[in-house]
Amino acid sequence: MFRRTFLKAALAAVLIAAAASGHSAAHAEDASFIVVQSTTSTQNSGLFDYLLPIFTEKTGIEVRVVAVGTGQAIKNAANGDGDVLLVHAKAAEEAFVAEGNGVERFDLMYNDFVIVGPAADPAGIAGTGDTAAALQAIAASGATFASRGDDSGTHKAELKLWQAAGVDPAAASGEWYRETGSGMGATLNAAAGMGAYTLPDRATWVAFENKGDLQILTEGDTALFNQYGVILVNPEKFPAVKAAEGQQFVDWLLSEEGQAAIAAYQVDGQQLFFPNAM
Amino acid sequence: MQDLGGAFGEALRLIVQLDRDLLEIVGLSLRVSLSAVALAALIGLPLGAVVAICRFPGKAIVVATLNTFMGLPPVVVGLVVYLMLSRAGPLGELGLLYTPSAMIVAQTVLVTPIVAALARQTVEDMRSEYWEQLHAFGVGTGGMVATLLWEARLSLVTVLLAGFGRAVAEVGAVIIVGGNINHVTRVMTTAIALETSKGALDLALGLGIVLLALVLGVNGLASGLRGMVARHGHA
Numbered sequence: 379m380f381r382r383t384f385l386k387a388a389l390a391a392v393l394i395a396a397a398a399s400g401h402s403a404a405h406a407e408d409a410s411f412i413v414v415q416s417t418t419s420t421q422n423s424g425l426f427d428y429l430l431p432i433f434t435e436k437t438g439i440e441v442r443v444v445a446v447g448t449g450q451a452i453k454n455a456a457n458g459d460g461d462v463l464l465v466h467a468k469a470a471e472e473a474f475v476a477e478g479n480g481v482e483r484f485d486l487m488y489n490d491f492v493i494v495g496p497a498a499d500p501a502g503i504a505g506t507g508d509t510a511a512a513l514q515a516i517a518a519s520g521a522t523f524a525s526r527g528d529d530s531g532t533h534k535a536e537l538k539l540w541q542a543a544g545v546d547p548a549a550a551s552g553e554w555y556r557e558t559g560s561g562m563g564a565t566l567n568a569a570a571g572m573g574a575y576t577l578p579d580r581a582t583w584v585a586f587e588n589k590g591d592l593q594i595l596t597e598g599d600t601a602l603f604n605q606y607g608v609i610l611v612n613p614e615k616f617p618a619v620k621a622a623e624g625q626q627f628v629d630w631l632l633s634e635e636g637q638a639a640i641a642a643y644q645v646d647g648q649q650l651f652f653p654n655a656m
Numbered sequence: 657m658q659d660l661g662g663a664f665g666e667a668l669r670l671i672v673q674l675d676r677d678l679l680e681i682v683g684l685s686l687r688v689s690l691s692a693v694a695l696a697a698l699i700g701l702p703l704g705a706v707v708a709i710c711r712f713p714g715k716a717i718v719v720a721t722l723n724t725f726m727g728l729p730p731v732v733v734g735l736v737v738y739l740m741l742s743r744a745g746p747l748g749e750l751g752l753l754y755t756p757s758a759m760i761v762a763q764t765v766l767v768t769p770i771v772a773a774l775a776r777q778t779v780e781d782m783r784s785e786y787w788e789q790l791h792a793f794g795v796g797t798g799g800m801v802a803t804l805l806w807e808a809r810l811s812l813v814t815v816l817l818a819g820f821g822r823a824v825a826e827v828g829a830v831i832i833v834g835g836n837i838n839h840v841t842r843v844m845t846t847a848i849a850l851e852t853s854k855g856a857l858d859l860a861l862g863l864g865i866v867l868l869a870l871v872l873g874v875n876g877l878a879s880g881l882r883g884m885v886a887r888h889g890h891a
Contacts, residue, residue, distance in 0.1 A: 413754055413835075422854050427838075444754060444835035458743030459753055563853025570855075588855030618743050618751065 411440035412623045415452075415460035417531060418561045420606070421445035423581035423650055428643045433630055439623050447530030447561065455479060455609075458616030461624035463609045464631075466531040466579075471607045480609035484632055487640050487651045488605045491535060492583060493596035494566075495521075495575035503575075509599040510543040517545045520554045522574035524565050527557025531604075536577045539601060566592070579604050581650040606651070608632070631655070666862030671869075677839075678863075682870060685843040688756055688830070689823040692763030693771075696819055700768045701812065704775030705801040708783055722776060725769030730762075731828030737762040738832050754835040759843070762829040767819040774815040779804045813882045817875060824871060844870070 420426055421443060430441045444454065448465040455463040456479045463480060465471060474480050493503065493512055501519040503512040516523055525547065526533035540547050547555040556574065558565045562582045569576040570590035578586070583594070596602075610628050613621035630636045637653035644650070670678050707718055739745050741753040741761070752758045782804055790800050805812065827845035834841030836850060844867040851860035 413837075418853065422850075442754065442835070442837040442840055444837060454742075457745075458748070561853045563855055566855060567852065567857075586855040588857055616743055618748075 410438065410620070410623055411442055412461040412620050412627060413442045413444060413459070414462045414464055414627070415444050415446070415455045416464040417448050417451060417466060418445050418563065419466070419532070419579045419582045420464065422561075422563055423585045424645060425581065425640070425643055425651060429636075429639055432639050433627065433636075437623075437626055437630070439626060441627065447526070447528045448532075448534070449529030455611050458611065458618060461611055461620045462627055463611060464606065466604055466606045467534050468605055468607060470531075470534070471609060475609060478615055479612055481612050483607045483609045484628070484655060486606045486608045486631055486655055487637075487653045488603060489580050489651050490597070490604050491532070491577050491602040492580050492594045493575060493577055494569070494583060494592045495595045496573040497591045497593055498573075499595060501575070504595045506596050507598055509539055509596060509601045512596045513540060513543040513545055516575055517543075517547070517550070517554075520550075522554050522556060522572050523547070524569040524572065524574040524576040525555060525557045526562065526565050527559045528561070530561075532562060532577065532579060535604065539577070542601065581645075584645050584648055584650060605654075660861070662858040663861030663865060666858045667865035667869075668862075670862055670866055678866070680839065681842055681844055681847050682866070684756060684841070685824060685845075685867070685870070686874075688759045688843060689763060689820055691760045692767055692823045693816055693820045695760070695764045696767040696771045696823075697816055699764075700771030700819075701775050701805055702801055703768075704772040704777075705779045705805050706797070707772070708776045708779035709797060709800050709804065719773075719776065722769055722773040726773050728766055728769065729828065730766055730826040731832065733762055733766050734829035734832030737765060737829065741833065753833060754837060754841060756834070756841060758833040759830045759841060762833045763823040763826070766826060766829055767823050770822055771815055771819045774818060775805075775808075775812060778808045778811045778815065782808055810882055810886060813878055813885075817878050820874060821871060824867070824874075 416426070422445075426441075426443050430443070434440055444451070444460065446454070448467045448470065451463060451465050452467075452470055452474055454460055456474065456477070463471070463474065464486065471480075471483050475483050493509070495501070495503065501512075501516040501521040503515050506512045506515070525536060551557055556568070556572070558568050562578050563586065565576055566578055566582070566586050567588055568574070570588055570592055573591075575595070580597075608628055608631055610621065610624045611619045613619040631640075632655040634656070637655055640651050640653040641649065704722070707715065707722070737758065738753065740747050741750065741758050742748055743753070752761070786804060786807065790803060795803065825845065827849050830841070830843055831846045831849060834843070834846065836842050836846040842850075844863060848860045848863045848867070851857075851863060
C-alpha cells in the first residue's frame, strides 16, 4: 500500500519536474508549431529540410516532423499524436479517413520505386523494365532480396509487387528473402552488406550515401509508381489537433507555390518528387 | 566501404567547426540525460536505501524486481511511456509527447531501477558496519537512510555515472517518445540512428566518437568532484 502511494507520488514528481524543465526549453512554447507524422523517405531524401523552412518563413508556423514508417505514422496519427499525416499508402490512408481519424485525403506528389541490386546481378534482371519478370527471376535464382518487413508504405508496395508477380516471398523468409524490419536506409545498408536486391523509393536511393556496389537494375515500370498523400488529422475526433495551422500547411502544400517548391527540390541535379495535386 | 579513419576525421571536423546544430544536439543530450539522472537519484537513492535498511515481508521480491528492472529494454520503456503520454493515453492531456520532457520521463523510468538497485547493494554493504552504532544512538529509519547515503556518497557517484551512461547511450526510448524532431527532440543517439539510415556512416560514427568524448568529459568531472569530496572528508 505504502509502496503504491510512494510510486504514485514519485511519478507525479517526475512529471511535474519534467514538465517544468520542458517549459524552460527555448523552443517549446514560444512559437506556434504543428506535428507532422510522416515517412522516412521524405525525411532521409532531404525534402523536408528544403521545404519546411520556406513554409515556416511565410507563415511563422514551425513544422515538427516525426519520420517513421508509414504504418507507424498512421498508427500514431490515429492516436491523435500529430496534426497532419503525410505518407504513401493510398489504401491505408483512405481507411484512416474512413475511420474518422482524418478530414480528407489529397494526392500530393509522387515518385517511383526502383529495384537495386549488386552490379554482378546474379538474377540477371538488368534492363528488364518489367517488374514482375524481374521479381520472378530473383525468386527463381534464389538471389538474396532484402525486404523492409516493417509494414511501411514501401513494404506494402513491395508485397503488392510480389503478389502481382505470383511469388510468395514469405515462404522463403529467412532463406533468400530477408526481412530487416527496419527503415529504408537501414535496409539499404543491409542490402549493400549482403549484396542483396532491394526495392527503395528513388528519393531515398538518390540521397543514400552508402550504396556500395548496388545500382539501379529495374526502373520505369508503371507498377513502380509511388503516390504520396496528405491528410489533416480530424480535430473533431482529437480536440488537441491544431486544425487552423495544420490546414494552413496542407493548403500550402497543395497550392501552386507549395507544388512548385516540391518540384524545385533536387539532389545531384535530379528531381526527386513530382507534384500532382493539381 | 567507409573506414574508421574517415569517422575520426569527421568527428574532428565536427568538434573543430563547433557546428551549431551539433552543439544544440549535444546540449539537449546532456540536458535530457542529466535531468533524468537527477530525478532518478531523487527517487532511486532513498528507495534503494530504504529497501536496504528496512526489514519487511516480500523484501526479497522487491530486491529481485529492482535488479530485474535494471535490464528494462529501452524500446519497451519508450513504448509504455508513449502509450501513457499519447493523446489517446491516460496522460495525453499534458501534451508532453514529442517534447524533451517526455524523453526525460522515459529515461528516468529507465535509470531509476539502476540507481535504486545499485544504491541498495551499496547501502546494504555498509549497513552492518554502522547498524549497531546508529541503533545505540536511537537513530530512526529516516536518519539512518540519510546517514548511510551520506557515508556511501563516493560509491554512489559511480552509481549515478552508471545511470548516466545508460541514459545518454540509449536510443530506443527517446526515439519513440521524442520523435527525433530536428531542433526539438534530436539527441546524439537519435542523430546517429538517422545518419546511419541515410547511409552517412562516416558522420554517424563521427557523432558516436563525439558522444563518447562527452561521456568521458562527464566522467572526468565526476571523478574530479569525487576527489574533492574525498579530500574534504579527510580534512
